[in-house]
Amino acid sequence: MSNNTTKLPDGVADSIKIEVAARKKESRQLLLISIISVAIFLFLWEFAVRIGWIDSKHLSAPTTIVETFIMKLSDPNPEGGVLGTHIATSLGLVLVGYGAAVVIGVPLGLLMGYYHTFDKLVSPIFEIVRPIPPIAWIPLSIIWLGIGTTAKAFIIFLAAFVPCVINSYTGVKLTPAVYLNVAKTSGASTWEMFxxxxxxxxxxxVFTGVQVALGNAWSTLVAAEMLAAIAGLGYMIQQGRLLARPDIIIVGMLTIGVIGAILTFLLSKLENHIVKWRSRS
Amino acid sequence: MENQEIKVQVNHLTKRFGDLLVLDDVSFNIKKGEFVCIVGPTGCGKTTFLNLLTRLIEPTEGEILIDGEPADPKKHSISFVFQEPSAFPWLTAQQNIEYGLKIKKRPAEEIAAQTEKIISLLGLEKYRHAYPHEMSVSMEQRVVIGRAFALNPDLLLMDEPYGQMDIKMRYYLEDEVVRLWKATGSTVLFITHNLEEATYLAERVLVLTNKPAKIKANIEVDLPRPRKVSDPEFIRIRKEITEMIKWW
Structure with missing residues (x-):
């Protein structure tokens, strides 16, 4: 609770101080161990490539990857775009497909969970579509939508849509009867109860679903950008393969990973803000 | 007490689930501002009875009138304090107390005034912005009871609200519910199987029989408040009720 300003006896305050210091020290040590393990890993990797244990056509050394990363910030060669362009293209694509999935999927799932008739109307179709992996939609999307941005956004949409619907639906279905009864006895209408x-x-x-959907959307990106593209992180990776440039591929892969992590982080911040009532036990 | 107007009329209330007769021709009245306790054995159809009163289910026969009109949650305000914790976890203490008033679309000033009144009666000023997961079970239940009283309900139903509390907390909360009842002038129907609790709280105790439930007795408890459980008259009444239900 907010106002915890009780005065503690001196002895207790001291022992808390010591305890806190000890915990800080321990977490610093653990951090150090992690850093050392990563450093050793990178060193062995660098070493293995340098002395030729690993062919640099198969795997680039970490230093080369860093150089390529710095180069790609400004140089569009060899695959035709700077890193910023690829990121912007991919982000745009994901946000359109994913955004649409959230905006359509969440309300749909909530209403399906609440209104029985609506559930019976939509569920059968949804159940047929649900188990089809999003990538399997690629050929049909090309026939329907061509190979442009719309087709790619559509595939990302499909990947993100299903978890949005399912989780929203389940969340509503699990509402304990006692809460609904409180609303009902207070005189709430059916809509107000919802x-x-x-x-x-x-x-x-819902937020768990939206998080899963984001992961799905971002991981379907590479597949979606296999459709003819001229920019994008998935495109960058594909080009890296064609050009036999593992450094380009790895820079692309790491960028996808880092951006995915950032998006997940931002979303969980938003979640903590909106669902701040939830107990974090 | 005799001259008080009748608030709630229950006429020949009967409920059957298929062939199973749960409630058999129950009739009674509750006066405006009265505190009535209902005691009855477990499984006597108590929940069914309450669900009928709140109109969560429809009676087979009979009717429930509030101020002479058929009870309707949309028109009348009927508050229910359920046995299990029912504070909305996504609302703070204050928002929970405001909930019913908002659903009833009362004017903003009234909502604010009524909420403040309840918060101060409960002494919850410090915890108004706390969420239920930050509260103890008893504090959550107090918020729920505050939410129910905030509506100034025509009828306030309480279903063993202190069933999960320890004895010390019960005493405290029983006094609190009496305080809220006095301050708001609500009409309260309180269900319990604790006979001491019933004697302590009620102006009148209705004793139900085993299933199918009927009213077996109607006992006036005309004792001054605050009541003392050691008062000989208190003990006499409690014993009288106990005698009546020995045959459960």
Whole structure:
């Protein structure tokens, strides 16, 4: 609770201080161990490539990857775009596909969970579509939408859509009857019961779904950008393969990883803000 | 007490689930501002009875009138304190107390005034922005009870709200519920199987029989407050109720 300003006896305060210091020291040591292990790994990798244990056509040395990364910040060669362009293209694509999936999927799932008739109407179709992996939609998307941005965004949409719907649906379905009864006895209409109770109760699960969807969307990116593209991180990786440049591939892979992690982090910040009522036990 | 107007009329209330008769021709009245306790054995159809009163389910026969009109949660305010914790976890203490008032679309000033009144009656000023997961079970239940009283309900139903509390907390909360009842003038129907609790709280105790439930007795408890459990008259009434239910 907010106002915990109770005065502690001196002895207790001291022992807390010692305890806190000891914990800090321990976490510093653990951090050091992690850094050392990564350093050793990178060193062995560098060493193995330098002395020729690993062919540099198969795997570039870490230093080469860093050089390529710095170069790609400004140089569009060899595959035709600077890193910033690739990132912008991919982010745009993911945000369109993913954004649409969240905006359509979450309300759809919530309403399916709440309104029985709506559930029966939509569920059968959804159940047929659900188990099909998003990548399997690529050929049809090309026929329907060509090979442009729309087709790629569509595939990302499909990848993100399913978890959004399922989690929202489940969240509403799990609403304990007692909360609904409180609303009902207070005189809430069916819609008010949904809006003030079920929707709120479902929020933590909705966010789990939205997180999973983001992971799906981002990981489908590479596949989606296999459709003819002229920029994008997936495109960059593909070109790296064609040009036999493992350094380009690895820079692309790491960028995808880092951006994915950043997006996940931002989303969990948003989640903590919106679902701040949830107990974190 | 005799001249008080009748708030709630329960006429020949009967409920069957298929062939199973759960509630058999129950009739009673509750006066405006009265505190009535219902005691009955476990499984006597108590929950069914409450669900009928809140209109969560429909009766087979009979009717429930509030101020002479058929009870309707949309028109009347009927508050329910359920046995299990029911504070909305996504709302703070204050927002929980405001909930019913907002659903009823009361004017903003009234919501604010009523919420403040309840918060101060409960002494929850410090914890108004706390979420239920930050509260103890008893504090959460107090918020729920505050939420129910905030509506100034026509009828406030409480289903063993202190069933999960230890004895010390119960005494404290029982006094608190009496305080809230006095301050708001609500009409309260309180279900319990604790006979001492019923004697301590009620102005009148209705004793239900085993299933199918009927009203077996109607006992006035005309004792001054605060009541003392060691008062000979208190003990006499408690014994009288106990005698009546020895045959459960």
């Amino acid at each position: 809006w003030t109770v079920s929707k709120n109760y479902a929020m933590p699960l």
